[in-house]
Amino acid sequence: MRKREDFVPMKTLECRGITLSDKQTKICVPITGTDLEEIKEQAEKIANMNPDVVEWRADFYDVKDNDETEFEQCLKAINDNLKKIPIIYTYRTSNEGGEKSIDVDDYCRLCKYVSEISEKYNVAMIDVELYENKDQKNIGKLLLDIKSTGVKVIGSNHHFEGTPSEKDIFNVLKTMEEAGADICKIAVMPKEKVDVKTLINASKKANKELNAPIITMSMGELGAVTRICTRMTGSVITFGAGVNASAPGQPPCEMVRFLLKASESGKIDCNVALIGFMGTGKTTISNALSRITGFKEVDVDQYIVEKEGMAIKDIFAENGEQYFRNLETQALRDLQEEKETIISCGGGAVLRDENVEILNTGSVIVQLKATPETVFERVKDHTHRPILNNDMSVRHITELMNQREPRYNSVADIQVNVDKGDRVETCYYILKELEKTGHFSVE
Ligand SMILES: O=C1C[C@@](O)(C(=O)O)C[C@@H](O)[C@@H]1O
Numbered sequence: 116m117r118k119r120e121d122f123v124p125m126k127t128l129e130c131r132g133i134t135l136s137d138k139q140t141k142i143c144v145p146i147t148g149t150d151l152e153e154i155k156e157q158a159e160k161i162a163n164m165n166p167d168v169v170e171w172r173a174d175f176y177d178v179k180d181n182d183e184t185e186f187e188q189c190l191k192a193i194n195d196n197l198k199k200i201p202i203i204y205t206y207r208t209s210n211e212g213g214e215k216s217i218d219v220d221d222y223c224r225l226c227k228y229v230s231e232i233s234e235k236y237n238v239a240m241i242d243v244e245l246y247e248n249k250d251q252k253n254i255g256k257l258l259l260d261i262k263s264t265g266v267k268v269i270g271s272n273h274h275f276e277g278t279p280s281e282k283d284i285f286n287v288l289k290t291m292e293e294a295g296a297d298i299c300k301i302a303v304m305p306k307e308k309v310d311v312k313t314l315i316n317a318s319k320k321a322n323k324e325l326n327a328p329i330i331t332m333s334m335g336e337l338g339a340v341t342r343i344c345t346r347m348t349g350s351v352i353t354f355g356a357g358v359n360a361s362a363p364g365q366p367p368c369e370m371v372r373f374l375l376k377a378s379e380s381g382k383i384d385c386n387v388a389l390i391g392f393m394g395t396g397k398t399t400i401s402n403a404l405s406r407i408t409g410f411k412e413v414d415v416d417q418y419i420v421e422k423e424g425m426a427i428k429d430i431f432a433e434n435g436e437q438y439f440r441n442l443e444t445q446a447l448r449d450l451q452e453e454k455e456t457i458i459s460c461g462g463g464a465v466l467r468d469e470n471v472e473i474l475n476t477g478s479v480i481v482q483l484k485a486t487p488e489t490v491f492e493r494v495k496d497h498t499h500r501p502i503l504n505n506d507m508s509v510r511h512i513t514e515l516m517n518q519r520e521p522r523y524n525s526v527a528d529i530q531v532n533v534d535k536g537d538r539v540e541t542c543y544y545i546l547k548e549l550e551k552t553g554h555f556s557v558e
């Protein structure tokens with residue numbers, strides 16, 4: 116079962132007929148057209164994708180003098196084509212990773228103008244870059260003016276250059292709430308895996324401690340899983356790409372929709388055993404799949420290490436490979452007693468027929484496949500790969516792969532290519548295949 120701690124406290128906010136909730140994340144698709152024609156076309160296409168909310172990224176729009184009537188024309192065209200889907204108005208400035216820089220007075224004037232016509236064009240929320248503008252004296256007054264029209268304010272802040280500390284992320288969100296934002300949003304860029312965890316932890320804390328709902332994401336391919344595991348972060352909105360992505364790491368809207376459902380209500384009747392050559396990303400995919408689905412993850416080697424209280428290399432040194440392989444077989448047997456578990460198998464685990472039989476009693480075997488070139492790129496700097504350390508080359512990897520891969524191919528129930536290295540897409544593919552074979556279902 117999923118761990119209760121993963122579930123965040125219930126929090127809701129009503130915005131012109133749409134209810135934001137940390138229990139059921141809404142999908143927002145951005146419009147990124149640069150002229151009225153393209154904006155219209157995108158609105159029409161995006162309406163057919165049926166997102167919960169549409170964001171108009173007004174900074175993509177090429178317009179002279181930031182003329183209010185031209186902005187109004189766009190909003191009208193968008194609303195006409197969206198047929199009731201509520202709109203978020205966002206002018207993302209270049210300070211925060213947007214397309215254009217804009218005079219702060221123009222920025223505020225436009226926000227205010229859009230708020231005044233918000234009801235007419237079904238604008239439910241206005242994004243205000245509170246953090247960069249925080250020293251701007253009139254920001255409190257601006258927020259009050261905007262909010263008096265019935266539209267909600269999303270305070271927003273973007274870090275494209277890195278991920279602030281957990282404390283700093285929390286403080287940004289808290290400062291926004293104190294400044295009067297109805298919803299507090301932050302987007303950060305991860306450089307390492309730990310940054311993704313930082314964003315998740317900061318979000319958990321903010322969702323628990325603030326009154327305002329939050330929207331958070333870690334950007335780029337590495338962070339993309341946070342756009343799905345909102346079950347953990349409490350983010351009330353997630354962004355999926357429609358015609359174009361408006362920020363790095365946004366998976367397509369359809370993929371977000373399926374994975375969100377998988378995350379909120381996915382049911383699986385088996386364990387997932389991940390196999391594949393070293394460096395194909397078993398640990399990485401196990402982790403992403405676990406964050407997305409809430410299923411437990413167990414690394415077989417790790418399981419053995421914990422059970423024996425000894426490092427693998429010491430077990431090998433003291434008792435020999437055969438002894439280790441017997442422990443591995445026992446571990447696989449133990450693990451079939453588990454349910455809803457992602458089992459990362461060591462590279463040699465499925466070489467024994469008995470192990471495959473054991474896995475087949477409770478698991479679907481998923482093989483990650485990559486070319487020797489991809490594997491080389493991923494492991495070339497690793498120092499903990501004893502088999503490769505004396506000859507780290509594509510040629511050597513190819514040789515080893517030729518020995519192992521036919522066996523993997525013959526025992527796998529599902530094969531997935533990971534050369535592109537997109538975690539979220541790989542998880543999507545695996546869950547879709549599990550759905551096809553009747554092992555996985557969403558409500
Ligand atoms: O603030 C956000 C979040 C975002 O940057 C993202 O990473 O999905 C995309 C923007 O369009 C939106 O305004």
Ligand SMILES: [Mg+2]
Pocket residue numbers: 397398
């Ligand atoms: Mg590993």
